[in-house]
Amino acid sequence: MTISLDDPKRLVGLRDQAHQVAMNMLRPISRTYDRAEHDYPQELDLLAAMIDGLSASGASNGAGAAGVKRDDREDDGRVRNGANLASVLGIAEMCWGDVGLLLSLPRQGLGNSAIASVGTPEQQERFGHLWASMAITEPDTGSDSARIRTTAVRDGEEYVLNGEKIFVTAGERSEAVVVWATLDKELGRPAIKSFVVPKGTPGLTVERLERKLGIKASDTATIRLENCRVPADNLLGSAEIDHGQGFAGAMATFDNTRPLVAAMAVGCAKAALDLTRDLLARAGVSVDYDRPAVGQSAAAAKLLQMEADWEAARLLMLQAAWLADNRRPNATEASMAKAKAGRMASDVTLSCVELCGSVGYGEGELLEKWARDSKILDIFEGTQQIQQLIIARRVLGLSSAELR
Numbered sequence: 001m002t003i004s005l006d007d008p009k010r011l012v013g014l015r016d017q018a019h020q021v022a023m024n025m026l027r028p029i030s031r032t033y034d035r036a037e038h039d040y041p042q043e044l045d046l047l048a049a050m051i052d053g054l055s056a057s058g059a060s061n062g063a064g065a066a067g068v069k070r071d072d073r074e075d076d077g078r079v080r081n082g083a084n085l086a087s088v089l090g091i092a093e094m095c096w097g098d099v100g101l102l103l104s105l106p107r108q109g110l111g112n113s114a115i116a117s118v119g120t121p122e123q124q125e126r127f128g129h130l131w132a133s134m135a136i137t138e139p140d141t142g143s144d145s146a147r148i149r150t151t152a153v154r155d156g157e158e159y160v161l162n163g164e165k166i167f168v169t170a171g172e173r174s175e176a177v178v179v180w181a182t183l184d185k186e187l188g189r190p191a192i193k194s195f196v197v198p199k200g201t202p203g204l205t206v207e208r209l210e211r212k213l214g215i216k217a218s219d220t221a222t223i224r225l226e227n228c229r230v231p232a233d234n235l236l237g238s239a240e241i242d243h244g245q246g247f248a249g250a251m252a253t254f255d256n257t258r259p260l261v262a263a264m265a266v267g268c269a270k271a272a273l274d275l276t277r278d279l280l281a282r283a284g285v286s287v288d289y290d291r292p293a294v295g296q297s298a299a300a301a302k303l304l305q306m307e308a309d310w311e312a313a314r315l316l317m318l319q320a321a322w323l324a325d326n327r328r329p330n331a332t333e334a335s336m337a338k339a340k341a342g343r344m345a346s347d348v349t350l351s352c353v354e355l356c357g358s359v360g361y362g363e364g365e366l367l368e369k370w371a372r373d374s375k376i377l378d379i380f381e382g383t384q385q386i387q388q389l390i391i392a393r394r395v396l397g398l399s400s401a402e403l404r
């Protein structure tokens, strides 16, 4: 089989469309909402309406997280470039515009990915139109999500949720929150399920917003659940506690969201590389792509090394999405893509600041902002260290109890 390293032809139109939107709609307001943390970027309502229109007409899968869905078609052995590839390509372009604004796009939340990947067709129909955030992290539980303490207790035809969730992206602006909670703390991982809690449900309160280093356009909220009742069929997927399955149900979400975060990192790093290349050219530094880096100026060699690192991350991102499109297991590749791209984006954006000196550090350009924005991409949806742990477990065939 030949491997094509180009973006699939079928998706080039979508990718270019997302790039235009990023350039003409996100970039112009990028600095404004970096400074006005917690102000709602109203310009995004128009953009969301456009994306809804394109999705309804079948012209696009959407440019954000909601685009990732499992393909329900029978496996006919044909190779496909589908919704997952479209999503990572679209997201990378949008994040070339602005990561924080992409995370604030109505109806494109990480909770939408959870609904798309774990929800039944009926649940996708019922909740798919809502803007959903995702609430896993708690004050005592970040990386080790198996230690979640938020409880879900069955009471007749309802579940009663109690607990506190922190650092919920789009937690204030979203229309529903996908809450991870345990049906029984004693039963560990298999008892953890996700529940769709629409905003306005009594017992759910948004308590406060965080001030942050980067992605300031994105709201990050603390959410309290106090005797919060939801219909029993708001539990996403199966209510059965399957001991053989471990974390599998809820974890399937990560197989879809980690390539998306990798895409955010690829897009943000590309923005920094493109601008740095321009700034270096203006300063008289030329980069020769036909000669070895060692024979060129230090600045050119550094740029070439960063571009190679970026390309490696991009290929891992495409692989993880492609596997999902073709109904093949992608958990290891999703973690690899996230680990590589998260670290690459942090390194590249900061190195671009360094290469461009005072121009890189000042607010006249967006390089310093991208260095701040990129850091979160190596933290949320599983930190760098956690991705490496997951990859090591899978490569070595060890369980989470055997390798901590």
Ligand SMILES: Cc1cc2nc3c(=O)[nH]c(=O)nc-3n(C[C@H](O)[C@H](O)[C@H](O)COP(=O)(O)OP(=O)(O)OC[C@H]3O[C@@H](n4cnc5c(N)ncnc54)[C@H](O)[C@@H]3O)c2cc1C
Pocket: 110, 133, 134, 135, 136, 137, 141, 142, 143, 144, 166, 167, 168, 169, 170, 212, 220, 376, 379, 380, 381, 382, 383, 384, 385, 386, 389, 404
């Ligand atoms: C801006 C922002 C947005 C976020 N959005 C969301 C969201 O939408 N939904 C949500 O649920 N959460 C969200 N989070 C939370 C995020 O997912 C967690 O911060 C992350 O999982 C890490 O958890 P922690 O902060 O508790 O760090 P900890 O788990 O306490 O980890 C601290 C450090 O120790 C390392 N570490 C931990 N365990 C190990 C180990 N076994 N081996 C080696 N190193 C280890 C970590 O890698 C990290 O470097 C967000 C966070 C931020 C900052």
